[in-house]
Amino acid sequence: MGATRTRERDDDGGGAEVRWLDEEQQWAWRRFLEGTSRFFEALGDAHDVGLPVTLGEYHLLVQLSEAPERTLRMSALAEFLALSRSRLTHTVDRMERRGLVVRNPVPGDRRGVNCVMTDAGYAALVDAAPGHVTAVRRLLVDALEPGEMAVLGRAMAKIAATAKGLDPAVELATDPAAPGARPAAE
Amino acid sequence: MGATRTRERDDDGGGAEVRWLDEEQQWAWRRFLEGTSRFFEALGDAHDVGLPVTLGEYHLLVQLSEAPERTLRMSALAEFLALSRSRLTHTVDRMERRGLVVRNPVPGDRRGVNCVMTDAGYAALVDAAPGHVTAVRRLLVDALEPGEMAVLGRAMAKIAATAKGLDPAVELATDPAAPGARPAAE
DNA sequence: CCAAGATAGTTGATGGATCAACTATCGTCA
DNA sequence: TGACGATAGTTGATCCATCAACTATCTTGG
Numbered sequence: 001m002g003a004t005r006t007r008e009r010d011d012d013g014g015g016a017e018v019r020w021l022d023e024e025q026q027w028a029w030r031r032f033l034e035g036t037s038r039f040f041e042a043l044g045d046a047h048d049v050g051l052p053v054t055l056g057e058y059h060l061l062v063q064l065s066e067a068p069e070r071t072l073r074m075s076a077l078a079e080f081l082a083l084s085r086s087r088l089t090h091t092v093d094r095m096e097r098r099g100l101v102v103r104n105p106v107p108g109d110r111r112g113v114n115c116v117m118t119d120a121g122y123a124a125l126v127d128a129a130p131g132h133v134t135a136v137r138r139l140l141v142d143a144l145e146p147g148e149m150a151v152l153g154r155a156m157a158k159i160a161a162t163a164k165g166l167d168p169a170v171e172l173a174t175d176p177a178a179p180g181a182r183p184a185a186e
Numbered sequence: 187m188g189a190t191r192t193r194e195r196d197d198d199g200g201g202a203e204v205r206w207l208d209e210e211q212q213w214a215w216r217r218f219l220e221g222t223s224r225f226f227e228a229l230g231d232a233h234d235v236g237l238p239v240t241l242g243e244y245h246l247l248v249q250l251s252e253a254p255e256r257t258l259r260m261s262a263l264a265e266f267l268a269l270s271r272s273r274l275t276h277t278v279d280r281m282e283r284r285g286l287v288v289r290n291p292v293p294g295d296r297r298g299v300n301c302v303m304t305d306a307g308y309a310a311l312v313d314a315a316p317g318h319v320t321a322v323r324r325l326l327v328d329a330l331e332p333g334e335m336a337v338l339g340r341a342m343a344k345i346a347a348t349a350k351g352l353d354p355a356v357e358l359a360t361d362p363a364a365p366g367a368r369p370a371a372e
Numbered sequence: 373c374c375a376a377g378a379t380a381g382t383t384g385a386t387g388g389a390t391c392a393a394c395t396a397t398c399g400t401c402a
Numbered sequence: 403t404g405a406c407g408a409t410a411g412t413t414g415a416t417c418c419a420t421c422a423a424c425t426a427t428c429t430t431g432g
Contacts, residue, residue, distance in 0.1 A: 018316040025327050028339025032326070033245070035342030036222050037268040038349035059219070075380065082223040087419060089382055094418090111380040111427045130204040140218070141211050143348040144341050151337040153214025155330050156221030162329040163224035242388095261410060273389060275412055280388090297397045297410045 039139055046135040051128040056081075057095055058132055061125040064101070064117040071116045073106060100124055225325055232321035237314040242267075243281055244318055247311040250287070250303040257302045259292060286310055 021029060040055075047055045063080050064070050072080070078088045092115055095101045100121035106112030117125075141149060207215060226241075233241045249266050250256050258266070264274045278301055281287045286307035292298030303311075327335060 018319055019323060020319055021322070021327065024339070025335065028335050028342070029322060029326065031339045031342040031346060034268055035344075035346040035349070036226075038346045040222075041268070042349040073380085082220055082227070084420075085381060086383085086421075090418075093382095106380095109380085109428075113381065133204055133206055136207070136215060137205060139349055140215065140345060141207065143344050148337055148341045148344075149211065149214050151334055152341050153210070153217045155334045155338050156214070156217040158221075158329050158334075159326060160217060160221040160224050163221070163228040163325055259410085270390075271411060272391075272413085276388075279412095292410095295398075295410085299411065 052124045238310045
């Protein structure tokens with residue numbers, strides 16, 4: 001950065017020290033920025049063009065498809081999808097209007113709301129899955145060496161844990177060896 | 187609507203089978219999703235809380251700070267930042283209102299518009315840089331081993347290239363009456 | 373057993389992102 | 403030269419994300 005790189009050495013004695021990024025770090029960081037931006041744009045386009053649900057809606061349906069009874073509490077969904085409660089409310093509003101999910105009360109807790117995938121929601125998921133997975137393959141999995149993909153996964157897990165750790169909340173580690181129901185997704 | 191869309195799948199005995207993701211691939215893909223989501227949320231928060239410009243504005247200023255005369259054409263900015271022209275127009279509108287940048291005509295091309303960083307824009311960049319870099323360090327660089335960071339950079343470069351090359355093809359698929367038959371567009 | 377605070381979820385206003393349509397200029401080829 | 407398509411950028415409508423404020427319920431310490 002032209003503005004900031006001029007004084008990476010020899011700082012005046014006072015003030016907070018900033019450890020600037022070296023060339024390689026900066027290069028990697030910028031590739032990260034550009035890559036994520038272009039990747040999600042392209043993946044979103046794939047959904048907009050050929051699939052019945054947006055990318056965000058798709059991930060919501062995937063989570064539901066893997067849950068017992070195809071049901072999850074709003075708060076659990078928000079946690080799994082890393083969404084704010086407000087955003088989830090609005091998203092579920094839209095999906096409920098289209099008949100993809102339904103809201104039910106939670107049996108033991110009258111504050112709670114369960115989000116349940118309807119048959120139409122499941123059908124939309126099944127409909128979208130092949131195009132989605134094909135796009136993820138083209139844009140991510142097949143674009144990398146298997147070894148790179150593995151490192152990427154581990155690195156992103158660390159990044160997720162770090163970012164999560166300094167907002168609220170704690171890490172609930174999942175592993176590639178996690179059991180779980182096998183839905184028709186990915 | 188929603189579930190009304192039907193695409194022929196699983197009917198062609200010939201081929202076009204979807205190659206689903208295996209366990210490890212799926213795990214890595216989901217870490218990628220979660221990691222990017224949480225990372226950008228946390229980094230955005232860092233800007234909102236303590237810094238005079240948003241993350242997107244910051245990157246725009248960085249690009250300008252590195253350009254000759256602190257000046258770039260709108261189209262060049264859009265390319266570097268991977269933004270649509272429309273989005274860039276609106277973003278520059280807002281920044282111009284705040285005095286961070288100015289629009290000038292491009293000397294040899296009366297269609298063109300140059301975006302120029304003002305002194306106030308430069309000051310905002312200098313002001314924001316330490317907090318920004320510190321956050322990037324905490325959330326990304328220092329969260330990874332140096333080797334992981336290097337692999338991440340290379341992987342993201344490949345992803346960016348792949349997504350970039352693919353974008354035009356999506357547009358082609360949208361238009362059934364494609365005029366003049368695009369030459370495969372990379 | 374109740375007051376205080378935590379948790380769950382919604383709401384509505386605001387502002388940013390997206391898309392299609394539009395103006396204007398440029399390049400080129402007949 | 404001038405018509406046509408490509409390029410550059412803007413506009414405004416619409417949609418989505420974000421935030422603060424709000425209701426309602428649950429939990430806990432005194």
